[in-house]
Amino acid sequence: MHKNLIRAGRIFLAVMFLFSGISKLLSIAFFDAMVAELFLGPNYYDFPSGLYWTQILTRILISVELVLGISILVDKWVKKISVPAIFGMLLLFTVHLFYEGLTSDKGFIEGNCGCFGDVLPMNNLESIIKNIVAMLVAVYIWLRYKHEETLAVWVSPLVVGLVTFGTLLFGVKSYEAADETLDITNTTALLDSNLIDKDTFKVVEPTVKDTAKATKTVDEKEGTNPKTIEPSPQPKPTGVLAMLDKLGPLSDGQKMDLSNGDVAVCLFSMTCGHCQESYKEMCELSKNASLPKLYLINFGKEFEQKYFFNQAGGCKHPYYRTEDYTEFNRMLQGKGFPRILALKDGKIVQDWDIDTYNKDVFTKHFGIKEKPKEEPLIKKNDDNDINDLGGNPWD
Numbered sequence: 001m002h003k004n005l006i007r008a009g010r011i012f013l014a015v016m017f018l019f020s021g022i023s024k025l026l027s028i029a030f031f032d033a034m035v036a037e038l039f040l041g042p043n044y045y046d047f048p049s050g051l052y053w054t055q056i057l058t059r060i061l062i063s064v065e066l067v068l069g070i071s072i073l074v075d076k077w078v079k080k081i082s083v084p085a086i087f088g089m090l091l092l093f094t095v096h097l098f099y100e101g102l103t104s105d106k107g108f109i110e111g112n113c114g115c116f117g118d119v120l121p122m123n124n125l126e127s128i129i130k131n132i133v134a135m136l137v138a139v140y141i142w143l144r145y146k147h148e149e150t151l152a153v154w155v156s157p158l159v160v161g162l163v164t165f166g167t168l169l170f171g172v173k174s175y176e177a178a179d180e181t182l183d184i185t186n187t188t189a190l191l192d193s194n195l196i197d198k199d200t201f202k203v204v205e206p207t208v209k210d211t212a213k214a215t216k217t218v219d220e221k222e223g224t225n226p227k228t229i230e231p232s233p234q235p236k237p238t239g240v241l242a243m244l245d246k247l248g249p250l251s252d253g254q255k256m257d258l259s260n261g262d263v264a265v266c267l268f269s270m271t272c273g274h275c276q277e278s279y280k281e282m283c284e285l286s287k288n289a290s291l292p293k294l295y296l297i298n299f300g301k302e303f304e305q306k307y308f309f310n311q312a313g314g315c316k317h318p319y320y321r322t323e324d325y326t327e328f329n330r331m332l333q334g335k336g337f338p339r340i341l342a343l344k345d346g347k348i349v350q351d352w353d354i355d356t357y358n359k360d361v362f363t364k365h366f367g368i369k370e371k372p373k374e375e376p377l378i379k380k381n382d383d384n385d386i387n388d389l390g391g392n393p394w395d
Helices: 002-026 028-040 048-071 078-103 124-142 155-169 187-192 208-222 241-246 273-288 301-310 325-332 360-368
Strands: 113-118 262-269 295-297 319-322 337-344 347-352 376-378 384-387
Touching: 002 078, 002 113, 002 124, 002 325, 028 048, 028 078, 028 113, 028 325, 048 078, 048 155, 078 124, 078 325, 078 337, 241 325, 262 273, 262 325, 262 360, 273 301, 295 325, 301 319, 337 360, 347 360
Parallel strands: 262 295, 295 319
Antiparallel strands: 262 337, 337 347, 376 384
């Protein structure tokens, strides 16, 4: 019986280490950023030389994981080298996870420890439990293993192949055909001005002369006299506003409009419980009150985003989703998520993070007043008789 348990334990450890190494390769940018933040701090992207050596370290760690995952399947030196090395690495990571859980704002049950990259997010507590189980398996193998208890020759290549294929499936993306519909607004004027090829109907790069001709053509047809208006210089955005300005279109196809009125920009990590709860509160507020213009910057996978919106009751505001942890972390500027920016006419007037944000400060800042909830149709009077607003239906 113990022979089968030892064989199953070796395969279990091999699968775990191979999956861990390959999943980090699939999300190498995310793993690089996590290790860089650990050694260089939240503003790690400002230290290019440190980032270089961080990348060397992450690749060493991944290589060691893959080597150990394969070595435990090889019958030679299982007890002398493979099992002790695996136990040592698990113990090292477990101590680190305990330290992170005790000292980090995220604690033990929020965030992603990065053990499996962003392929399979796990918080610190889940990863600690996983490591303890694996260490117990390693101890059992070390105590009971005998040289004659070998694996079949086909087990090693089969396990490596299946784990590799299964892990790589997480990286398969779905694509949609691009919409190449031509906008034919003012096509006549464009044809006259040579801005569209008359044979292929493709837009050609206009020259200065062509642009002037097109403008003249449209103005003559509308009977107007064009006037040269010098645009007033606008101050260029800086800091996080510059980063937001560089983002592409949101989910509704529009760019962020931060320059007019009250705006709230929310930076959420979608696996963060505090972020989920904060957005859920905003959605509940929106049912009984008017919120400012709301934009979301969501970090995480598409399937995580579906859960993120579902847990908020199906509520959804214009959002920009990124899977690039470095890009997201750069916008956080060293603050913990959620980070919520309150803007007034293009200027940041309030900046909250995980330590300062709550529902009360949000509603007070924007002057949000919830509408009174409707009274229930059925209530008890002083005589404990059940009546509704229109009388007892059973009378």
